[in-house]
Amino acid sequence: MSDDKIRVLVAKPGLDGHDRGAKVVSRALRDAGFEVIYTGLHQSAEQIVETAIQEDVDHIGLSILSGAHMTLVPRVVDLLRENKAEDISLSIGGIIPDEDKEALNKIGIDGVFGPGTDTKDIIAFIKKKVGK
Amino acid sequence: MNIEELYKGILEGNRRALAKSISAIEDQHPKCEELMSRVYKHTGRAHIIGVTGPPGAGKSTLVDKMAKEFRDRGRTIGIVAVDPTSPFTGGAILGDRIRMSGLSTDKHIFIRSMGTRGHLGGLARATSDVIRLMDAFGKDVVIVETVGAGQSEVDIVENAHTTVVVEMPGLGDDIQAIKAGLFEIANIFVINKSDMEGCDRSVREIQIMLEMSPKSPDEWEVPVLKASARDNTGIKELTDTIDRHYEYLKQNNLLEELKYKSLKYNFQEILKEKLMDFSFDESRKEDQNILKSLKSGKIDPYTAAENVISRFKVEKK
Ligand SMILES: Nc1nc2c(ncn2[C@@H]2O[C@H](COP(=O)(O)OP(=O)(O)O)[C@@H](O)[C@H]2O)c(=O)[nH]1
Ligand SMILES: [Mg+2]
Numbered sequence: 001m002s003d004d005k006i007r008v009l010v011a012k013p014g015l016d017g018h019d020r021g022a023k024v025v026s027r028a029l030r031d032a033g034f035e036v037i038y039t040g041l042h043q044s045a046e047q048i049v050e051t052a053i054q055e056d057v058d059h060i061g062l063s064i065l066s067g068a069h070m071t072l073v074p075r076v077v078d079l080l081r082e083n084k085a086e087d088i089s090l091s092i093g094g095i096i097p098d099e100d101k102e103a104l105n106k107i108g109i110d111g112v113f114g115p116g117t118d119t120k121d122i123i124a125f126i127k128k129k130v131g132k
Numbered sequence: 133m134n135i136e137e138l139y140k141g142i143l144e145g146n147r148r149a150l151a152k153s154i155s156a157i158e159d160q161h162p163k164c165e166e167l168m169s170r171v172y173k174h175t176g177r178a179h180i181i182g183v184t185g186p187p188g189a190g191k192s193t194l195v196d197k198m199a200k201e202f203r204d205r206g207r208t209i210g211i212v213a214v215d216p217t218s219p220f221t222g223g224a225i226l227g228d229r230i231r232m233s234g235l236s237t238d239k240h241i242f243i244r245s246m247g248t249r250g251h252l253g254g255l256a257r258a259t260s261d262v263i264r265l266m267d268a269f270g271k272d273v274v275i276v277e278t279v280g281a282g283q284s285e286v287d288i289v290e291n292a293h294t295t296v297v298v299e300m301p302g303l304g305d306d307i308q309a310i311k312a313g314l315f316e317i318a319n320i321f322v323i324n325k326s327d328m329e330g331c332d333r334s335v336r337e338i339q340i341m342l343e344m345s346p347k348s349p350d351e352w353e354v355p356v357l358k359a360s361a362r363d364n365t366g367i368k369e370l371t372d373t374i375d376r377h378y379e380y381l382k383q384n385n386l387l388e389e390l391k392y393k394s395l396k397y398n399f400q401e402i403l404k405e406k407l408m409d410f411s412f413d414e415s416r417k418e419d420q421n422i423l424k425s426l427k428s429g430k431i432d433p434y435t436a437a438e439n440v441i442s443r444f445k446v447e448k449k
Contacts, residue, residue, distance in 0.1 A: 004159050005222070005249070030225050031221050032221070033222045034223050039229050040227075040230035046237050047237055055244065056151035083148070084148070
């Protein structure tokens with residue numbers, strides 16, 4: 001009778017840009033039966049992690065547009081660890097140069113999705129990570 | 133899932149424990165019954181405020197501003213924001229937090245977004261359990277935002293002590309379309325977006341509707357307020373009025389009555405579900421036979437139910 005739903009936080013840090021990509025992904029995740037907590041633009045690492053904890057999400061999808069946000073990702077990872085919430089997995093979407101991708105891999109993030117990724121791949125990735 | 137840990141965590145104010153407990157309720161985890169029955173004795177302190185109204189009226193924005201005002205008054209806050217689940221995919225986009233992003237790092241505010249899902253035991257009961265968890269966690273005020281569109285949303289406010297119905301200007305002829313049910317549950321009306329044209333007209337229209345709708349026997353006159361969540365005007369008046377309504381309930385012994393009503397409602401809902409599970413099970417041969425007879429037209433639904441119940445009736449000697 002229990003009904004375990006996958007819950008995903010979609011957040012867009014930073015001050016620039018639009019959230020079109022994040023919205024497309026959010027809708028695809030909803031259509032795959034996920035519950036998507038959508039927070040909109042301008043999220044700080046602290047806001048993202050606190051929201052993830054309150055909402056008890058299984059996964060956080062960060063939509064990133066510029067390299068300036070690269071400092072934020074390690075901060076999110078650190079904050080998750082500080083809050084003993086490292087079981088929440090992460091993926092990054094956006095235009096990520098190869099050297100940044102390597103840096104992300106080093107801190108344990110293997111879900112990096114560039115523009116034009118089929119949303120099916122993102123869904124499959126989250127399902128596998130969460131394992132529900 | 134470790135019930136003992138979650139239970140202790142809630143009483144100690146551990147946010148992760150609260151979050152995990154809410155998920156257990158939402159996922160209808162079999163063990164959450166035990167958790168809830170232990171949590172119950174720590175509830176009853178919070179002022180529960182329902183905020184409902186049509187989509188786009190500005191409920192979330194208003195809840196954001198109300199929460200800030202209550203924080204200035206030194207109160208801790210829980211917010212439950214309910215949005216519809218897609219009946220086709222079972223998924224949902226829960227976007228109420230977009231309007232509340234300033235609240236997310238205040239350690240004295242806990243916000244939870246909920247999809248309506250296809251809750252077997254009723255959405256109202258799941259929401260009620262989540263409210264009670266926040267109450268036991270120690271929140272002074274619990275605000276529940278729901279879209280005032282259907283019966284299940286109206287049921288949710290059964291759990292609220294004070295119900296605020298939010299509307300916006302420009303309703304025009306649509307005023308008739310406001311669910312009659314909303315007039316019966318409203319303790320306070322707010323016309324939000326008072327920065328837009330037509331606000332006074334909406335106030336008058338709602339006042340006329342209120343005069344025509346059946347009065348409850350108590351003395352509370354339902355006020356029709358104006359606010360602009362965007363410009364942060366009318367928020368103090370709204371929170372003052374909410375506080376005044378709570379005082380009114382307490383002074384007239386109505387709060388105890390409301391609490392009893394909600395306990396009774398929850399008891400009956402739980403009993404219904406338990407009786408159903410206990411008495412009828414589609415995996416049993418005899419229950420399959422009842423369904424077969426129903427399908428073939430051999431018996432009608434009344435007889436089918438009577439057949440099930442007759443098994444449990446003690447024969448009189
Ligand atoms: N002009 C104006 N717009 C507002 C006001 N409050 C909210 N809004 C806008 O109305 C839209 C819906 O608001 P939201 O709080 O999400 O409404 P909800 O669906 O009732 O929760 C958003 O674009 C808000 O920015 C207000 O007081 N004035
Ligand atoms: Mg809303």
